[in-house]
Amino acid sequence: MPTVTTFPKSFASDNHAGVHPAVLAAIVEANTGDAPAYGADSWTRAMEDAFRAEFGDRATVYAMFNGTGANIVGLGLVLRPYDAVLCPATAHINTNECGAAERLLGTKLIPIPTENGKITVADIHDALSVLGNEHHSQPRVISISQVTECGTCYTPEEIAELAGFAHTRGLFLHMDGARLANAAAELGCPMRAITTDAGVDLLSFGGTKNGAMGAEAIVLLRPELDAPALFLRKQNMQLASKMRFVSAQLTALLTGGLWRENATHANAMAHRLADGIAGLPGVSLRHPVQSNAVFPVLPEKAIVELQRRYLFHVWDATENVVRWVTSFDTTADQVDTFTADVRLAVLGEADG
Numbered sequence: 350m351p352t353v354t355t356f357p358k359s360f361a362s363d364n365h366a367g368v369h370p371a372v373l374a375a376i377v378e379a380n381t382g383d384a385p386a387y388g389a390d391s392w393t394r395a396m397e398d399a400f401r402a403e404f405g406d407r408a409t410v411y412a413m414f415n416g417t418g419a420n421i422v423g424l425g426l427v428l429r430p431y432d433a434v435l436c437p438a439t440a441h442i443n444t445n446e447c448g449a450a451e452r453l454l455g456t457k458l459i460p461i462p463t464e465n466g467k468i469t470v471a472d473i474h475d476a477l478s479v480l481g482n483e484h485h486s487q488p489r490v491i492s493i494s495q496v497t498e499c500g501t502c503y504t505p506e507e508i509a510e511l512a513g514f515a516h517t518r519g520l521f522l523h524m525d526g527a528r529l530a531n532a533a534a535e536l537g538c539p540m541r542a543i544t545t546d547a548g549v550d551l552l553s554f555g556g557t558k559n560g561a562m563g564a565e566a567i568v569l570l571r572p573e574l575d576a577p578a579l580f581l582r583k584q585n586m587q588l589a590s591k592m593r594f595v596s597a598q599l600t601a602l603l604t605g606g607l608w609r610e611n612a613t614h615a616n617a618m619a620h621r622l623a624d625g626i627a628g629l630p631g632v633s634l635r636h637p638v639q640s641n642a643v644f645p646v647l648p649e650k651a652i653v654e655l656q657r658r659y660l661f662h663v664w665d666a667t668e669n670v671v672r673w674v675t676s677f678d679t680t681a682d683q684v685d686t687f688t689a690d691v692r693l694a695v696l697g698e699a700d701g
């Protein structure tokens with residue numbers, strides 16, 4: 350047997366969590382006999398039905414292995430060789446995908462500075478002044494993340510405003526929904542209220558952070574985007590041969606509202622964590638808590654002390670901002686133990 354290293358509850362990422370038992374059970378259930386490959390199987394048909402039930406009859410879905418791939422395939426559907434993507438400077442496509450969009454799509458990303466990871470119509474107005482000017486890459490897509498990389502949520506109205514504006518200027522609205530479930534849970538709305546109904550054109554849907562083993566998807570909310578999707582997915586190495594095992598994971602999350610249960614719990618744990626550190630001297634929140642992430646500013650020595658025992662990332666080393674993320678399986682006890690240790694680390698620091 351190989352040596353296995355396990356950690357106490359990690360607060361570094363919802364990617365550190367395991368797989369939800371219902372997802373594992375769905376994979377086991379799909380492991381029955383043989384089935385056609387590459388999505389020509391009944392688990393994939395069921396998954397497509399589940400997505401239509403959630404996002405509307407016009408939605409088409411293509412399951413993928415990971416979120417970077419979903420973003421690349423999705424954006425690839427709408428970008429011409431001379432196009433650009435407007436996105437918040439903090440966007441995952443801009444900061445954490447190793448230049449995949451630039452290298453694989455040959456596009457230009459135009460990062461927009463934001464306060465809390467959210468862009469507004471006012472923020473992008475100037476960037477559109479180059480439309481029609483052959484000397485400039487042409488903004489073709491506004492890409493937003495819901496939940497944002499700062500843990501904040503766009504309201505349905507804010508998304509609708511961005512979509513309306515994009516459409517009047519001939520642009521598409523892409524949503525990186527790696528944590529879409531957390532946003533819908535926090536806002537108390539169906540997922541379609543912040544996607545289909547708000548005018549989003551294409552969505553990268555996240556399952557992995559919500560309890561899947563590894564299952565993401567692109568959801569196309571405009572039928573005319575559909576035709577090239579099969580080809581681009583294959584060309585970008587996101588087509589699973591044993592697709593049924595990816596599809597079964599997504600269906601498990603979408604069936605019976607498991608996605609909402611998982612996300613609601615993860616968000617509640619983040620709020621509990623934020624409440625537990627409220628009022629500590631020298632501690633503040635960089636961003637409002639609106640999902641399953643907390644971004645506190647901590648005294649530097651407390652960060653060093655806590656990182657001896659816990660896994661989490663320093664988000665901004667110059668300003669001592671850290672990121673704590675909770676997941677579907679984070680327990681209240683784990684949060685309370687962690688919070689107690691944070692208090693000790695911070696108050697010890699204050700005393701010293």
Ligand SMILES: Cc1ncc(COP(=O)(O)O)c(C=O)c1O
Nearest residue numbers: 415416417418441494498525527
């Ligand atoms: C906002 C966001 N988008 C996309 C991704 C997808 O990443 P991956 O390619 O690792 O699945 C992540 C993962 O952390 C993310 O946080």
